[in-house]
Amino acid sequence: MALASAPPPSPARRLLATGAGLARSRTLVIGGGLLLLLVLLSLCASWVTATDPLQIRPRARLRAPDWTYLFGTDSLGRDVFSRVLHGGQVSLMVGLLSAALAAAVGTAVGLLAGISRLVDAVVMRVVDGLMAIPSLLLAVAIVSLVGPNLLSIVSAIAIAEVPRVTRLVRGVVLTVREEPYVRAAEGLGIPTPLLLVRHILPSCIAPLVVQTTHMIAAAILAEAVLGFLGVGFPPELPTWGNILAEGRPVFQRAPWTIVFPGLFLGATVLAVNILGDGLRDRLDPRLARTVKATP
C-alpha cells in the first residue's frame, strides 16, 4: 500500500537488538539458576533428607529449627524441611502441568479461532465469558465443587488461564495471517489447518513461552492461595499451599512453619518470573522498538 521505500533495518538497529539481548541474559542466568537449584532440591528431596515428611511425632511438635530439624517441626511434629522439599514436588508439578495444559488448550482454541469467522465468534464469546469470571474464584469454585485432587486442581487453575492464552494466540494468528509470507503460502494452495500449524503457530511460540513461564508462577501461587483458603489439596498431602495453611494458626507461635515454606514458594515464583522476564527480553521482537526508544 505505502508507496514509499521503507528502508531496511539499519545495521545499527540490528546490532542494538542483539547487544541488549546479551545484556539481558544476566536475568536469564539468575532466574534459571535459582530455579534449577530449587527444582533439584525438590526432585532430590528423598536424597537430601532421609526424614519422612509424613511421620508424626507426638512428642516433638512445634520444635524450633535445630540440627535435627533444620526448619523445625509443625504442629504434628512433622519435619518442616522434609515437608517443604517434598511439597515442592507437588507444587512444581501443579505449576508445570497447569501451565502446560492451559498453553496447550489455549493454543488449540486460539488456532481454531483462526479457521473461520464463525468459529472465532463462538469461541471468543465463551472466552470472554470465562475471562469475566475472576480466575481465582473460578478455580476455587471448581476445586471446592469437584473435590480436591491433582486433576481437578490442575484443570481448575488451567481453565482460568486458558482465555488469556487463547486471546494471545488468536491475536498472533490474526496479525500473522495478514503477513505476506502467510498470504504467499495461502497462494500456494496450502490448506488452512496446515497453514495454521506450519506458518502461524511458530510465530506464537515466543510469546507463548513467555506467557507459559508466567503461568507457571501464577499456578504455583494459585495452589498456595487455594491451600490458604482451605480448598486446595487434601491436607495429608504436603504441598506448599497446605504447609502454609497448616502453619497459619500457629504462625505467631512457630513462625518457622510459615517462613521456610513461604521463602521457598516466594523464591520459586520469583525465579520463574525472572526467567520469564529474561525470556521476554530475549524472544519478544518488540525489543527492537524499546531500544529505538532510548533518547
Next chain:
Amino acid sequence: MMNRRDLASLLLAGLATVTLIGGPAAAAEPKTLKVSPHASLRVLDPITTNAYITRNHGYLVYDTLFSMDAGFRPQPQMVQSWTVSDDKLTYDFVLRDGLAFHDGAPVTAEDCVASLQRWAKRDLVGRRLAAATAEMKAVDPRTIRIVLKAPFGQMLQALSKPSSFVPFIMPKRIADTPPDQNITEIVGSGPFKFVAGEFQPGVKVVYERNTAYVPRSEAPSAMAGGKVAKVDRIEWISFPDMQASVNALKKGEIDLIENMTADVKATLDGAADVVIQKRSGKSAATIRFNWSQPPFSDVKVRKAVQLAVSQRDYMDAIIGDEDAYQICPSMFICGTPMESNAGVVGTVEADLAKAKAMLAQSSYKGERVVLITPNIVSFSGLAPLTQQVLRSIGINAEIQTMEWSTFLSRRTLEKPVAEGGWNLANAVFTTLDLYSPLANLNFDARGPGAYTGFVNDPKTEALKNTFAAESDPAKQKAIAEEMQTRAYDQVFYIPLGIYNNFAAYRSNVRNFIDSSIPVFWGIEKN
C-alpha cells in the same frame, strides 16, 4: 491508654445513643461487649439446626423450663415448682412470675407446650419423651401438664437438655412453625434481645439487654441460676481465622474470644491486659468404625485397632499442652455423673504386639480401608495420625479428605468403599453430647439407619430403655457402666482422649461464667 480511634468511636457511640435512644439513657454510657464467637451465626432457629453457634445464640435470646448446672444436674429455670404423681406418670409444671417475651406478651403454658412439641419432633431425647407421652397440655396459663404412658425417669434431664437440640421456649405463634422450616422472627424471653436490624450473617450479630427480664435469685451455675445481664449490648463479630481474632484481642479491638485451642492460647500467653481462662467443657476425639462393611464389621479387626491406639499419642500430637488435655477412658467423659472405668480395654498406651496378633486372627486380608475426614481445622491432626496408627499394625489405610457437607452425607452411606462408602471416620464431640447415656450418639446401636457407623447391638438398645425408665441415680449409674463395658467389648468406637479449650478476654472483663456453653449473663465490663 486511650488512643484517638477509641475516642472517636466512643464519641460516635455516644452520638448514636443520643440519636437512637435519646432521653435519660443517653446519660449512661452503654457497655458493649465485643465477642469473637467460635463460628459465624447463619441460621437463627435453634430447632432446625444443631449447630453449636445457633444453640449459643438460643441461650442469649430464649429461656428454658429447666437448665443444667455445673454438676450436670437439672435445675428449675422458668419453672417455679413442679409435682410428680405417685405413679410417676403425671407431671405438673408451674411457671414463675414475671416471665415475658421480648414483644411484651407474657409467657403462657400454651407457649411452652407448643415449643416442647416442636422440639420433640427434632431431638433424639425429645422423640423418646414424645414416645412415652400420652398427653401434654396447658392446664391453666401457668401450668403445663405432661401425662406419660410409661415412666420416664429422664424427664427433668430431657427438659434441661443443655445442648442441641435445646427445648427453648418461644411464643406459640412462632413455635407452630413446622420443625423443618426456619422461624423468621426471633422473639424469646431470655436475658438478651436479638437486634434483627443489625444482623449481618457471617459478619455481625447484635444483642441488647432485655431490661424487662426477671432473673432467678440463685447464683449462676453453668446454664442454671440467675441470668443477670450486666452489659447493655453484645456484638458477635465473625473472624475468618483465629489469628485475626487473637490480634484483635491483643489490640483491644474486641473484648472476648469465646473458644480457642491450646495452640492458639499459647500465642496469647504473656500478652498485656489479656486474661486466659480454661473452659470447663471438654472436647472428645474419637475413631468411629463402619460396622456395615468389612473389615470393620469384624469385631476382631476393631479390637486390633483398639489395642493399637494410645490416647497419650493422640493428645500429644494434636494438643501438645499437658495442662490442656486429659487421658480419659470413660465414654461418658471424666468429670460427669456417669464417669466410670468399667470395662476399659487398652486405650491409654498402645500394645502393638497384641494388636498385630489380634489382627492376624481376624478376617482382615490386607485390603485398602478408607478413612474419611472433613477439611476443617479441629479435625486436622486426627486423620494423619490415625493413618499412621493403622499402618503401624499393617492396615493399609487411605485418607480421603472432603468438604464438611460431603463428609456428612458420605458417612451416612452404608455401601462398600468401591461404591462410595467408607470404613473409618474421626469425630469430635463435646462433654454435653456424651455425658448422658441416652443422648450419647456413640451408643446409638440401632444398626442400619442408626447414627453414622451403624453400630448394631440390640443389647445396648435394651439397656437404654431400662435406663430411661429408671429414676434411681445409683441404678442408673450401674446401667451406664454395663453399657460402657459392652461398648468397649464390642468396640463401638475408640475414645482418643479429652481436651480443654480456652477463652480469653481483656482484663477489664470480669465474671465470665465457666460453662461448657459460653453464656453471657453475669459477665461485666469496666
Next chain:
Amino acid sequence: MTAPAAAPDPILEVRDLTVSLPGGLDRANAVEGLGFDVHRRQIVCLVGESGSGKSVTAAAVMQLLPRRVLRVTGGTIRLEGRDLTAAGAAQMCRLRGNRMAMVFQEPLTALNPVMRIGTQIAEVLRIHRPDMAAAEVEARVLALMEDVRLPDPAALRRVYPHQISGGQRQRVMIAMALALEPALIIADEPTTALDVTTQAQILRLFRDLLTHHDSGVLLITHDFGVVADVADHVVVMRHGRMVESGPPGQVLTRPSHPYTRMLIDAVPRFRFRAAVPAAAAPALQVSNLQLTYRSRSFTGKKRETHALDDVSFTIDPGETLGIVGESGSGKTTLARCLLRFEMPDSGQIRFGGRDLAAASRRDLRDHRRRIQMVFQDPYKSLNPRRHVGQSLVEGPVHHGVPKREAAERAAGLLEMVGLGGDAMRRFPHEFSGGQRQRICIARALAMEPEIIVADEPVSALDVSVQAQVLELFEELRRRIGFSMLFITHDLRIASNICDRVGVMHRGRLVEIGRTEDIFRNPGHAYTRELLAAVPGGALGTAGER
C-alpha cells in the same frame, strides 16, 4: 569565532563530522568525515541509499541521536556559528524548534495523535515564547496554517491528525517547523510517504516558502527526482562518507564519481516497450468487478468505500498489464481479489475457463497454483523460520510434485534468478532485500503459474536494486513467457515493463490501453495529473528516446 568570509555566513557548517557505531558491526562509523554548508534561502540535498548515513547526519545536527548507541566522536556542527556538539541539553532545548526545526518522513506518526493540530503548532510558540499572549499565539497559528496553504485554518486547527490527509499532515509539520522562523529546517525524506501528486505539491511548497522566509533547508532524500526538482546544492553519500557534492546541474548531468553515475542511471525513466501483437484469447478476463467496504460509524451513519467499482480488463498470454494509481485507488484490492484473498461483491474473473469469483474452496486450490503473487515487502513475504528451500518446495510438493523433483526444480530456479544453489539451505534473514525478492519470484515460478500478480514488487528496494529486479522480471518473462499483472505507483517503472497499462482512481479503472499511448496522450485528467507529478521531470525526459 569564524571570521566572516567573502561568501555570506553559512547557517549550518558541518566539518569533519564522525558519528561512531557501537562495536561489532560491519563498519565502525555511521558517518565519517562529513563536511558541508547550508546557506540562507538555499536547499541542500543529502542524497544516498539506505544505510548511507544521511538520516544519522540529520539527527546529529538536531542532537537527537539515540543515547548510548550513536555518538558524535569527531568534527563540529555549527549553527549560526555556535558549536552544537558542545552545547548542553538545556541549550539544545532552546535551539530546537526555535533556531532549527525538523520535518519528518511519516507525517502520521510524527504528529502526536491525541493532540489537536492547532495545539501542536502552538506548542512550539508556547515553549519558546512563554510570554506570548494567548490571542497572539492563536493568530500566529492561523497565519502559519494559512502560510502552508492548509484549507480553513480556523476549523482545521481543532481536528486531530488522523482526521486529515497525509499531505495536510505534512503541511502541519512544516507549519510547526516555520513557527519561529528558524534559521535551519531539516527535512528528512519529507515526501517519501506521500502520493506522487501530493509529493509534487509539498516540494513546490518548500521552494515557495524560501522566497518568504529567510531559512535554509537541509533536505534528505533517496530520490534523484526530488533532487532534480528542488536542490540548490547536492551532497551524495555512501556508507557514511561523502562521495561527491556540487550544484545539481553538475552532479546530475556530469557526475564525477562512478557511484553517483550508477545511482543516476538506475533512476527509472520513461522507456516504452515494443508493441506485442494481440492474442486470440485472453489468459484472464475480469469483468464488472465490484467490491464495496461498508462500515458503520458510531453515530449510526453508514459509510461506503468503493474499493473496486465496475473494473473490467483482460490480460493476454505473455502480456504484462500494468495497473498504476495512488494509494487507496484500489490497486491492491484488485490483486487480492484475483487471488481470492478477498471476495468480490459481484463481477467475474474468468481464468482457465472457470469463474474464479464463484469458485468453491476446492477449485480454488487448483487455481491458486496457476496464479501466483509477488508481494511488496520482501522482508515480510518469506517465512523467517523456514529456510529458502522449504519455502520453494512447499507449494509444488503440496500439489503432488515428488519432493526430490521439486527440490531440483527449486535449485534450478534459484540459479535462474541469480542466486547460487547453496541458497536452498539458508534462511531469509541471510539475504538482502533484493535477493529476497528474487527468492519470492522463484517461489512464484516454482508453481509454474500462468499469471503472476506483482504488487509493487520493487518499491521497497533501493533504486540500484530496483533496476536489477526489474531486469530479472523482463528476462524471466522472455524465457518462460508468463502473463503478468504489474501493480505500481511509479509511472516510469510501468513504462519500462508493461505492454499495456490501466490507470486506477478511487476504485475505477479510468483509462486502459497501450502504455505508450496512454502516457503520451493521456485521455483522462487524472492521468495527466499523475504524469505531471512525476518527480525529476527533467531527468525523465532526458531518458526518453
Next chain:
Amino acid sequence: MGYLILKRIAAAVPVVLVVATIVFFLLRLSPGDPAMVLAGDMASPQDVAEIRARLGLDRPLPVQYATWLGEMARGNFGVSILSKQPVLDLIRARLEPTFVLAFCAIVLTVLLAVPLGAIAAWYHNSWIDRVVMAMSVAGFSIPAFVIGYLLILGFSMSLDLFPSQGYVSPFDDPLAAARHLVLPSLTLAVVFMALIARVTRSSVLDVLGEDFVRTARAKGNVERRVLWRHALPNAAIPIITVIGVGVALLISGVVVTESVFNIPGVGLLTIDAILARDYPIVQGLILFFALVFVGVNLLIDIIYVVVDPRIRY
C-alpha cells in the same frame, strides 16, 4: 455516545449469558448436595428428599436451567440456602466495604504505579528501572496473604499504627475508616501495582520510540515535558485496558484481602458461600463479579473515546 453505549451493552449480553451458563452447569453438575447440608447431621433420607423437592433440585437439569435463567432475568437471584435471605440483599449489604476497598486500591495504584512505571521507562536500563522492575516482579511473586500478614505484623502489631482488622464505613467516621483501610488497600494494591507499573513501563517505552516523541523533542520540549505531556497520554490506552482487565485480579485479591483483614465485603461472602456450598449465593456472586467486570470494561471503552480521538465505534 449513546449509540456506543447501547452497542457495547448489546455486546456484553452474550458474555453474561455465557457466564450464567458456565456457572449454572458448573455448580449443578458437581457432587455435594445442598439438601444434605440443609438437612444437617442427623436427618433421615426422607428429610433430605423433601428438602430437595422444595428447592427444585429433583427436577431434570434443563428444566432447572430454564427456570433459573427466567428467575435471573427477573432479577431474582434466589435465596441463600443457609441464611434464607435473598441473595441480592446479601450481596447488596456487602457491597460498600468492597467498593470502598477496591476504589482505594485503584487510586493508590494509579497514583503510585503509573508514575513509577513511566519513570522506569524513562530511565530505561538504569538502576531506577531495575529497582522498579524488581519490585514489580516481587509484587507478582509474593502471595497477597503473605503481604497482608506481614503488614499486620509490622504496622499493626509491632508499630501499633493501624488496626489489625475490621471495617468502618467512611460515611460514618472518615478518620477511623481511613485508618482501617490503609493496610488492606495496600495489600490489595500490591499485585495490581506490579501489573500497572509493568504495563506503564512497556507502554511508555513503546511510545517513546514513536516518531511524534522525536517531533516533540525537535520542537524544543524539555525531557520532562516530553514524558508527561506527549508520551504518557499516548501510553494511556494500554494502561487503561490493563486496569480494566486487572479488575479481575482485583476481585480475586479482594477475596483474599478481605479474609485476612476481616472486612465484611463481597469477598468474604464469597469464601463463606463456597465453603458452605451455598449455591445460590455462589451463583449470584459469580454473576455479580462478571457484571462488574463487564461493566468496568464498558466504562473503559467509553474512556477510550475520551482519551483517544482516533477511536470510534
